[in-house]
Each structure stands twice: as structure tokens, then as C-alpha cells.
Amino acid sequence: MRSDSLTLTARYVFPVEGDPIPNGWISVIDGAVSRVGRSNGVRPDFDLGNVAIVPGFVNAHTHLDLTPIEPVADRADGTEDEIAWLKRVVSMRRATMPDQSRAAVIRNISSSLSYGTTSIADITPGGLSWNDVADSPLRGIVFAEILGLRRMRGLETTQHAWDWIASLGLNEGDPPLRLRPGLSPHAPYSTAPWLFERSGAGKLPLSTHFAEMPEERQLLQNRSGPLREFLEEIGAWDPEWEPAGPSPVDYLRLSALRDSDWLIAHGTYFHPDEFWSLRPSASGSESDRRIAVAYCPRTHARFGQAPHPYRALLERGVIVCLGTDGLASSPTLSILDEARFLHRRDRSLSGKLLLTMATLFGAWAMRIDDIVGSIAPRKRADFAIVALPNEENADPYSLLFDHEGPVVGTMSDGQFVSGPWRNS
Numbered sequence: 234m235r236s237d238s239l240t241l242t243a244r245y246v247f248p249v250e251g252d253p254i255p256n257g258w259i260s261v262i263d264g265a266v267s268r269v270g271r272s273n274g275v276r277p278d279f280d281l282g283n284v285a286i287v288p289g290f291v292n293a294h295t296h297l298d299l300t301p302i303e304p305v306a307d308r309a310d311g312t313e314d315e316i317a318w319l320k321r322v323v324s325m326r327r328a329t330m331p332d333q334s335r336a337a338v339i340r341n342i343s344s345s346l347s348y349g350t351t352s353i354a355d356i357t358p359g360g361l362s363w364n365d366v367a368d369s370p371l372r373g374i375v376f377a378e379i380l381g382l383r384r385m386r387g388l389e390t391t392q393h394a395w396d397w398i399a400s401l402g403l404n405e406g407d408p409p410l411r412l413r414p415g416l417s418p419h420a421p422y423s424t425a426p427w428l429f430e431r432s433g434a435g436k437l438p439l440s441t442h443f444a445e446m447p448e449e450r451q452l453l454q455n456r457s458g459p460l461r462e463f464l465e466e467i468g469a470w471d472p473e474w475e476p477a478g479p480s481p482v483d484y485l486r487l488s489a490l491r492d493s494d495w496l497i498a499h500g501t502y503f504h505p506d507e508f509w510s511l512r513p514s515a516s517g518s519e520s521d522r523r524i525a526v527a528y529c530p531r532t533h534a535r536f537g538q539a540p541h542p543y544r545a546l547l548e549r550g551v552i553v554c555l556g557t558d559g560l561a562s563s564p565t566l567s568i569l570d571e572a573r574f575l576h577r578r579d580r581s582l583s584g585k586l587l588l589t590m591a592t593l594f595g596a597w598a599m600r601i602d603d604i605v606g607s608i609a610p611r612k613r614a615d616f617a618i619v620a621l622p623n624e625e626n627a628d629p630y631s632l633l634f635d636h637e638g639p640v641v642g643t644m645s646d647g648q649f650v651s652g653p654w655r656n657s
């Protein structure tokens with residue numbers, strides 16, 4: 234075996250762009266896929282056995298610095314009040330020391346890799362996860378969180394974010410980075426419109442939490458309701474605050490943001506027609522901006538919100554990808570767990586579409602779909618290797634999503650970065 238090349242076989246290869254390949258074969262040269270197809274009987278360097286090789290999962294929304302907050306178990310309907318949960322997150326963040334956040338980031342990077350995630354969209358205050366993610370095999374975007382209705386708080390967080398961007402020493406015309414910086418104005422209910430506008434100044438990718446709960450629209454429309462009480466309680470309310478408009482979507486229409494890429498977390502209370510109105514041609518823009526929704530099925534279910542409109546959004550041509558959100562709301566950082574959870578709740582979503590949401594759509598949202606997100610010649614060899622059950626099924630996607638076989642290995646750029654083959 235030449236050190237810059239290797240060959241793999243597996244019971245199934247799921248290329249995503251194309252049908253599952255039984256008895257699949259992948260050749261890798263210099264960290265990129267050179268051939269994918271059926272095994273021709275030649276002995277491979279690694280016969281991985283009864284597994285599926287799928288593209289490395291893309292986690293389109295997470296917060297690597299967060300740690301678990303156990304659900305409140307005494308609610309009869311099994312759902313948790315999201316604003317009460319937000320209060321617990323704020324107290325936890327205020328009590329967390331920087332070295333504890335850093336330790337959580339390191340732990341969560343390692344667990345993400347063990348779950349087969351190879352690309353990530355991570356949001357942390359001041360981009361604090363950047364160095365550790367950059368030192369890891371992960372690729373994607375680290376967004377610095379920007380927050381504040383009050384002017385001083387807004388200035389503080391935006392300065393912190395821009396200082397971090399400046400410290401990276403990036404220049405226009407630099408070759409594409411494995412990891413890019415972005416900005417994340419937290420949410421319309423927590424972040425003043427001028428901070429959203431300023432986020433558009435650097436032409437960086439943007440991410441935000443939008444339309445996550447009905448109380449947000451109530452706040453934007455009437456400046457009242459449970460979110461206002463919450464903001465007053467934590468000392469974040471500004472009596473002079475004016476929203477950008479009565480709907481969260483008004484923030485995406487701010488002129489400074491017209492050409493920006495947006496990765497929108499949740500979007501539960503967005504009407505698909507509102508998204509439709511954001512396409513570049515509807516706003517008279519020539520840009521090729523990309524707006525995608527990151528749906529986090531288990532976090533969404535935790536709070537018992539209205540059904541997520543992912544199906545209606547997909548039918549209107551919106552790219553919906555999958556995220557785990559942070560461990561404060563999600564039991565694991567596994568995109569496969571999110572996909573299986575969604576599959577159990579919605580049997581009508583095809584396995585092919587589900588796997589695409591877990592891989593290629595997230596890559597599209599981060600503008601890395603030309604190099605990852607599917608298994609195809611010339612793309613980087615980023616794979617998750619998933620154990621399959623000892624049974625036959627006419628639908629190979631059922632082997633992947635109807636069973637609980639774990640991710641047993643992860644490959645990034647043609648190197649095993651997790652699993653038993655790592656040092657072979």
C-alpha cells in the first residue's frame with residue numbers, strides 16, 4: 234500500500250449523489266476519492282466488512298462549548314418550557330470559566346469525530362472554539378456569537394467578535410481555508426438590528442437562531458410577552474429597543490445583509506412563503522446568496538414547539554440540513570442519531586433525502602459541497618463508517634436508519650481519525 238493511496242471495501246457505500254452500492258469499493262489517492270463503485274474482487278487495503286461507508290456527516294448547527302442541562306422531568310406532557318430552559322443556559326454560561334468552556338470544546342470535538350462528523354458549523358462566544366477546531370480534522374465554519382439589545386452589551390460582543398476576526402490575519406484572495414470564520418447575531422429577540430447590520434460588513438458567512446418560538450414574534454410585534462419578562466429578569470432588556478420589523482424575516486431583509494449567506498437555526502415558525510420572498514431574484518439582487526435552514530430534530534422535540542415545517546420548506550426548494558444544537562438541549566452530538574430520530578417520527582421522508590440532509594445539504598449551506606458532502610471522484614475522502622445489522626433488506630437505507638448500529642470509524646482526507654483502523 235502506498236502511503237498516499239488506499240482502497241476500501243464495505244457491504245454498502247452510500248455516495249448520496251447516486252444509489253447505494255452493494256459490495257462497494259472506494260479508492261483514495263492523496264486524500265481524495267479517485268474511484269467509487271462495485272468491488273471487482275481485487276483485495277483491498279481495508280475490507281471494512283458489514284458496514285456502510287457514507288459521506289462524513291455535516292453538523293450544520295452546534296455550540297461546542299455547551300454542556301448538558303438535564304430536562305425538567307416533572308412536566309406532564311414531557312416537554313420543557315423553552316424560556317425557562319434559556320434562563321438555565323444563561324446561568325450556566327455566566328458560571329462557566331473560560332478553561333471549562335475550552336475543556337468542553339475539546340471533549341465535544343472528539344465526540345463529534347467519533348460520531349462520524351467531519352464538517353461542522355459551530356457557534357461560540359468570540360469564536361472561542363476556533364483554535365481547537367482548526368487543530369482537529371474537522372472542517373467548516375466557526376461563528377462568533379454577537380448578542381445584546383442594550384447598546385453597551387452589543388458593542389462589547391461585536392468588538393470581541395471583530396477582534397477575533399482581525400487576530401486571524403486573513404486577507405482577501407487567500408486560498409480557501411479548511412475552517413472559515415463567520416458571525417452569528419444570536420436571535421432577533423436578543424440582538425439589536427444594528428448588530429445584525431454590522432455583521433454583514435465583512436462579507437462573512439452568517440448564522441442566527443430564527444423563529445424558534447412563538448414568543449419571539451409576540452416580542453417583535455408588541456414588545457411584550459414572556460421573552461420580555463425573561464430579558465428584564467436577566468438584565469438584558471432595553472426600553473428603547475426597536476425591532477427591525479414585526480417578523481424575524483425582516484432581519485434578513487436589512488439592506489446590509491442582502492447578499493449574505495445565512496445558516497438559519499430552527500426556523501420553526503417561518504412560513505415557507507417568507508423564505509420564498511428571500512431568494513435573490515425576489516429582492517432584485519444578483520447575488521448567489523445561500524440561505525439554508527438547520528433543523529435540530531431532538532432539540533425541537535424537547536420543547537414541544539409546533540411541528541417543524543421542513544417538508545413544506547423542502548417542497549418550496551429551501552435547503553434543510555440537520556444540526557444537533559449544543560449538548561445543553563441535545564443528548565448527543567450525533568447527526569446519525571438526529572436522522573434516526575426524525576426517521577422514527579416521519580416514515581414518509583425517504584432515506585435518500587434524509588441522508589442528503591445529513592451530509593450534502595449542510596455542505597451546500599457552508600459552500601463546501603464542491604469538496605465534501607457526497608462520495609464522488611475528486612471530492613475529499615471524508616467518510617463515516619456505520620455498523621450494519623446482520624440482515625437483508627430490500628431498502629439499504631432501512632439498514633442505516635431502522636437500526637441502531639453505531640458509527641465505528643471516521644475518515645478525514647483519507648486518514649482514519651477515529652475507530653479501530655486509526656493506527657493501521
Ligand SMILES: [Zn+2]
Binds near residue numbers: 294296442498558
Ligand atoms: Zn443553537
